[in-house]
Amino acid sequence: MLLEITIPSPGESITEVEISSWLVKDGDFVKKNQVIAEIDSDKATLEIRAEESGILIIKAKKGELLKVGEILCLIDTKKKTSEKKNISTKQSPSAKKRLSQYKIDNKIDNKIDNKIDNKIDNKIDNKIDNKIDNKIAQKKHYAIQAIPSMGTKSLINRSFNVKRLSKLRRKLSERLVSVKNETAMLTTFNEVDMSNIFFLKTKYKDVFKEKHGVNLGFMPFFVKSCIKALKEYPNINSMIDRENQINFNYYDVSIAVSGPKGLMVPVIRNADTLSFRGIEKTIKDLSNRIKNSTISIDDMTGGTFTITNGGIFGSMLSTPIINPPQSAILGMHNIVERPVVILGKIEIRPIMYLALSYDHRIIDGKEAVGFLFSIKKSIENPINTLIGSENELNNYFEL
Structure with missing residues (x-):
């Protein structure tokens, strides 16, 4: 029996995909559920698995464009069974x-x-x-x-x-x-002292990992700080739809993650309802699915605001590009010990530069600056602004 393997639908708006790679050769024996190929859509790379065991007959080459529903390959399921019968009799x-x-x-x-x-x-x-x-x-x-001769023979x-x-x-x-052509994109900057975040991270990271099975990183502090700032400046949590502005009353935060196929931006749904543990576990799960090429289109659509961290690659400062149709994106950068003036004295502090790129059509400069300053206050004084008091630390970290 020849089983047809067709191109699945990666999403509602996608009608065509490209074959990015074949993981097996024509004529190979493949097992049921074995990954045999990868296809690229406009938004993600998807794996194609063998629906039954048998001999593979490839019908489309690497790099070829196929429409959803077209035949990618055939699997001859009869050959393996007939061979087994002949051997046993x-x-x-x-x-x-x-x-x-x-x-x-x-x-x-x-x-x-x-x-x-x-x-x-x-x-x-x-x-x-x-x-x-x-x-x-x-x-x-x-x-x-x-090129004129420079007197060298090599x-x-x-x-x-x-x-x-x-x-x-x-x-x-x-x-x-x-994005560059259709938005009035502008970027504003600020710097933040990470001393208190370092203190909390160092104090609680071991017990946090032992209790929850995930690391305590910087991202939950920034996600929570961004949500607080988005509530203060709601235009930043909005988008333009033709002649209308849509303000979202929920907070789906997109997180830029680097994967084997490039930069992906999965979404943390209802991030305002999640604890530090919930945020870290969601990020870990999404990152693993990106590395394993099992991330879905739904995981990467519908965000209302984006955070990207170029600091993990050593970036000192950048102007991040807005993730459409969103209206703003926060860029985090590397943390460097810098001399700063504290109460008239020079001290060495761990400093991170922050950048907010925003669509100036609906977000004023005053709002953008205020948004970044709100994040700065939350990060520099997290106990009072995010947690409430020192007595709430154990409850906040769910310890």
């Missing part, structure tokens, strides 16, 4: 001898086929490589002729590689350019 010594010979012949045939296939593949690859090399050589020749290696952008990367490029 041959019982006589002469039959076993023939079966052994049959297996040997099959191995020899497979080796011959593989050698032939490899030779053909090598010839094709060599032809392609030769064509590319010839074009590169021609370009080098013309470039060298155009040639500098100026080779390059060309690869097609994935569908996900192409769509991301389009969205980033559209």
Whole structure:
């Protein structure tokens, strides 16, 4: 029986996908639920699994565009069962001898086929490589002729590689350019003293991890600080829809996470209702799904505000790009010990620069500056602004 494996629907608005990779070869035996291919949609990379065990017959090449519902491959489910039946019913010594010979012949045939296939593949690859090399050589020749001699006989290696952008990367490029062209984006900055956050993190990180099974990081403090600031400045938790402005009365915070396929922005739903434990566990779960390529489209749509942390890569300062259709994004950066003036004296403090990029069409500069200053106050004095008092610390961390 030939089982058809078709392109599933990654989401309501997506009608076409690109085959990003085949994890098995044509003619391979695949097991049920085995991951056989990956496809790129406009928003995410999805895995395709074998629905039954059998021999794979590939119908579409890597890089090919297919519509939802089109046939990706076939699985011949009959071959494996017929082979098992033949093996189980041959019982006589002469039959076993023939079966052994049959297996040997099959191995020899497979080796011959593989050698032939490899030779053909090598010839094709060599032809392609030769064509590319010839074009590169021609370009080098013309470039060298155009450059005046500098008195050296050696040639500098100026080779390059060309690869097609994935569908996900192409769509991301389009969205980033559209944001720059279609919004009045502006960025404002501030700095925050992380001393008190470091104190709380150092004091509670071990018992927090022992109790909840996740690390106590900086992100819950910033998520909670952002929600507090969004309640004070509701226009930042809004979006433009043609001639209308939509203000959200809930807080779905998007978190930028770097994955194997690029930057993904999953959403922490109803972040205002979650504890520190809930925020950390949600981030850990979403990050694991991004690394394992099991994240869904629904996990990355519907956010109302975004936080990105370039500091984990060592970024000192940046101007983050708004995540459409949202109207603002907070950029966190690395923490560096800097000299600051405290009550007339110079002290060394762990300082982080913050950046807020926002759509100036609906968010005024006064609101943006006030929003960042609210976050600064919450981070620099978390016990009074976020927690309430020192007596509430154990309850706040659910210890």
